[in-house]
Amino acid sequence: MKDIREDIAWAKINQDVMKSLENPRPMYWVILFFAALVLAVGIGCEVYQYRTGMGVANLDNPHVWGLYIGTFIFWIGMSHSGTLLSAILHLMHADWRKPIYRFAEAMTTFSLMTAGLFVLMHLGRLWQFYYAVPYPNERWAWPNFQSPLIWDAMAMFTYLSSSVLFLFIGMIPDIAIARDNMHSGWRKKLYTLLALGWEGTDRQWRNFRMTYLTVACFLIPLAVSVHSIVASDFAVSQQPGWHVTSFPPYFVAGALYSGCAAIITLFIILRYVFKFEDYMTLPILKKVVRLTFAIAMVWTYLNCVEFASVWYSHDAASKGVLIQKMTGAYAPFWWAMIFCGSIVPLIFAVKRFQTNIPVIFATSLLMNLGMWLERWMIVSPTFSHGYYPWTWDHDQWPSMIQWGIVFGSFGWFTLLFMVFCKMFPSVSMYEVKEMVYHRSLHLKQNGTPVEQTVEQGVH
Amino acid sequence: MSVTNLLDNWAEVRHFHPIDDKPHDPYKWAMSIDLDACIGCNACAVACYAENNLPVVGREKFQHGQVMHWMRIERYWNEDDREFPDQGAEFLPMMCQQCEAAPCETVCPVGATNHTQDGLNSQIYNRCIGSRYCSANCPYKVRYFNWYDYPTTDNVWPAEMNYQLNPDVTVRGKGVMEKCTFCVQRLRAAEVTAKGEGRIVREGEVQTACQQSCPTNAISFGNLVDPESRVYKQWKAQQVDLAKDEQEKDKQEGGSDLRGYRILEDLRTYPSVMYLERVRESAV
Numbered sequence: 015m016k017d018i019r020e021d022i023a024w025a026k027i028n029q030d031v032m033k034s035l036e037n038p039r040p041m042y043w044v045i046l047f048f049a050a051l052v053l054a055v056g057i058g059c060e061v062y063q064y065r066t067g068m069g070v071a072n073l074d075n076p077h078v079w080g081l082y083i084g085t086f087i088f089w090i091g092m093s094h095s096g097t098l099l100s101a102i103l104h105l106m107h108a109d110w111r112k113p114i115y116r117f118a119e120a121m122t123t124f125s126l127m128t129a130g131l132f133v134l135m136h137l138g139r140l141w142q143f144y145y146a147v148p149y150p151n152e153r154w155a156w157p158n159f160q161s162p163l164i165w166d167a168m169a170m171f172t173y174l175s176s177s178v179l180f181l182f183i184g185m186i187p188d189i190a191i192a193r194d195n196m197h198s199g200w201r202k203k204l205y206t207l208l209a210l211g212w213e214g215t216d217r218q219w220r221n222f223r224m225t226y227l228t229v230a231c232f233l234i235p236l237a238v239s240v241h242s243i244v245a246s247d248f249a250v251s252q253q254p255g256w257h258v259t260s261f262p263p264y265f266v267a268g269a270l271y272s273g274c275a276a277i278i279t280l281f282i283i284l285r286y287v288f289k290f291e292d293y294m295t296l297p298i299l300k301k302v303v304r305l306t307f308a309i310a311m312v313w314t315y316l317n318c319v320e321f322a323s324v325w326y327s328h329d330a331a332s333k334g335v336l337i338q339k340m341t342g343a344y345a346p347f348w349w350a351m352i353f354c355g356s357i358v359p360l361i362f363a364v365k366r367f368q369t370n371i372p373v374i375f376a377t378s379l380l381m382n383l384g385m386w387l388e389r390w391m392i393v394s395p396t397f398s399h400g401y402y403p404w405t406w407d408h409d410q411w412p413s414m415i416q417w418g419i420v421f422g423s424f425g426w427f428t429l430l431f432m433v434f435c436k437m438f439p440s441v442s443m444y445e446v447k448e449m450v451y452h453r454s455l456h457l458k459q460n461g462t463p464v465e466q467t468v469e470q471g472v473h
Numbered sequence: 474m475s476v477t478n479l480l481d482n483w484a485e486v487r488h489f490h491p492i493d494d495k496p497h498d499p500y501k502w503a504m505s506i507d508l509d510a511c512i513g514c515n516a517c518a519v520a521c522y523a524e525n526n527l528p529v530v531g532r533e534k535f536q537h538g539q540v541m542h543w544m545r546i547e548r549y550w551n552e553d554d555r556e557f558p559d560q561g562a563e564f565l566p567m568m569c570q571q572c573e574a575a576p577c578e579t580v581c582p583v584g585a586t587n588h589t590q591d592g593l594n595s596q597i598y599n600r601c602i603g604s605r606y607c608s609a610n611c612p613y614k615v616r617y618f619n620w621y622d623y624p625t626t627d628n629v630w631p632a633e634m635n636y637q638l639n640p641d642v643t644v645r646g647k648g649v650m651e652k653c654t655f656c657v658q659r660l661r662a663a664e665v666t667a668k669g670e671g672r673i674v675r676e677g678e679v680q681t682a683c684q685q686s687c688p689t690n691a692i693s694f695g696n697l698v699d700p701e702s703r704v705y706k707q708w709k710a711q712q713v714d715l716a717k718d719e720q721e722k723d724k725q726e727g728g729s730d731l732r733g734y735r736i737l738e739d740l741r742t743y744p745s746v747m748y749l750e751r752v753r754e755s756a757v
Binding site: 138253 | 547648
């Protein structure tokens with residue numbers, strides 16, 4: 015099977031993608047409604063927590079972090095695969111990424127925004143958050159540059175601003191198409207503004223390519239560094255179960271894993287909601303599934319590395335945490351994480367399931383659940399089995415308020431993402447055309463030889 | 474505000490090892506607690522509540538683990554194989570260990586917790602934004618977070634109880650971290666008085682609230698660099714060196730008969746509190 019049909023006309027590509035800006039299936043509105051509902055619950059919980067105090071989350075004194083930090087890592091992690099698809103695979107000339115990288119990049123941006131919310135609302139004094147920003151002030155008081163939280167804030171902000179830039183730059187030619195095809199109204203004005211006067215001249219294309227490539231190169235080290243720095247929040251600390259050298263690569267692998275799983279979920283949803291069956295094809299899905307499978311195995315391997323190094327380190331405290339994870343109060347969640355993260359993806363080893371949409375959809379949700387559990391299992395068990403015996407067997411379970419905010423973040427993400435997909439072309443029109451063009455060239459080459467000049471003109 | 478300024482300031486507050494730090498001149502406040510003398514009466518904890526305006530959070534929040542006891546008495550059973558009352562109850566008063574290389578200080582994003590020149594681990598309530606990273610990284614788990622707004626909405630001190638509050642200590646609002654300060658308000662008052670008289674604080678001139686209220690004198694507190702102080706003598710006698718992560722006496726074959734030890738010393742936190750081990754009959 016082919017990644018994309020070679021005989022799709024360029025006009026049809028424009029038409030199909032432009033249709034997604036106008037009339038999606040009714041399911042779109044259902045999703046939007048539920049996302050808004052869930053977000054409203056989250057906002058309600060946050061307002062209550064803000065007014066009353068962090069205690070309503072049922073965090074307590076030795077156990078000061080909980081689902082908030084776990085879910086924060088989850089959202090940061092999810093943001094990594096967008097960059098993998100759009101920047102890394104771009105440099106590797108994997109052209110099957112072309113129809114799907116746009117929404118993956120949007121996912122990156124919005125999940126980073128969601129993660130940013132968690133950093134803020136987790137603070138005890140949210141209204142003083144700017145103390146953590148190095149701004150000039152009359153007291154000459156700086157943030158503590160030694161703290162991984164500061165590295166975190168800076169890495170995230172850099173990553174967020176570059177991802178927004180990257181997403182926007184990649185969209186310029188498509189926004190121009192939208193501008194030219196949109197009936198007059200506020201949206202046409204918006205596209206006109208955002209298209210930056212794009213006309214598709216040779217010079218513009220040349221500059222565009224250079225810029226896009228440069229930003230892509232700039233983004234790749236960021237994608238690795240951001241989650242490594244999030245990992246340092248834990249690895250730099252002194253606590254058993256966190257103080258693990260392999261945490262940065264482990265976190266990056268986990269990030270790519272959960273990101274790929276999320277891409278699969280969104281792939282299937284978008285394909286249905288916006289009728290993208292011709293572009294988000296099964297062969298492409300199969301490639302993503304295989305990529306996810308490979309990353310799942312890397313993650314499983316790194317898990318084993320971590321367990322083995324803890325086990326053979328003969329560090330009683332770290333070992334205690336590991337044993338407590340496996341057998342203590344958190345054991346059901348820990349084993350669920352192993353099941354969802356390492357066992358469930360094995361289903362993709364069977365070829366038949368690599369293109370079975372219901373199976374893939376269910377599996378991707380389970381893998382995401384597993385990755386979310388993983389983050390929670392990194393954060394919480396250490397608090398209930400640290401160095402100091404007073405904290406041992408001190409379980410803490412999140413309150414409904416804490417669950418509500420975590421739940422609400424999913425609504426926030428879905429809302430932003432769905433609105434984006436209806437506002438902007440979520441399939442890259444110009445790159446799909448490129449892809450179709452290359453394929454058809456290939457066909458012609460097999461038949462009659464093609465003139466050199468034509469091929470040069472493409473690049 | 475230049476980069477130089479930033480680098481200079483930073484270099485001043487951060488150190489690699491306490492030995493490289495400025496000498497504790499003329500004060501290094503430290504403590505020693507004799508577990509053999511401790512009877513677990515909790516008087517120290519109560520005194521701490523009174524001295525430092527700690528909120529009494531009530532039954533429900535206590536059950537949720539949101540209690541604010543800067544000083545807590547922990548109970549351990551030393552002789553698990555025996556029946557009560559010979560089970561070997563042991564009490565351990567635990568409070569901030571005022572580490573010389575405190576794990577909490579390096580991780581605070583805003584630098585709200587710092588080291589003072591007299592060897593205290595200070596907490597600046599006004600600067601704290603409540604990220605709780607300090608507590609997450611504290612090996613002793615002795616930091617307490619204000620989960621609610623105790624003074625106002627929770628109304629821990631109703632109007633008629635206002636006079637009960639210690640005027641020398643702030644009342645903390647919601648969202649900030651707090652912990653034992655070694656009764657810094659008393660230390661500062663004594664230091665200022667002594668400075669006015671052109672001398673240093675004499676042994677016995679200043680006491681912490683817990684020390685003052687201990688019926689068995691289990692707690693000694695004083696200036697570790699003053700050879701006249703009881704704390705200095707005890708640390709010396711027990712051969713416990715502040716700047717070591719493993720004491721010479723413990724390196725000997727078969728260990729040492731001396732009772733002095735510091736908790737989780739090998740984590741290189743260099744705590745300022747020395748405990749004197751309880752002597753058990755079975756061990757003699």
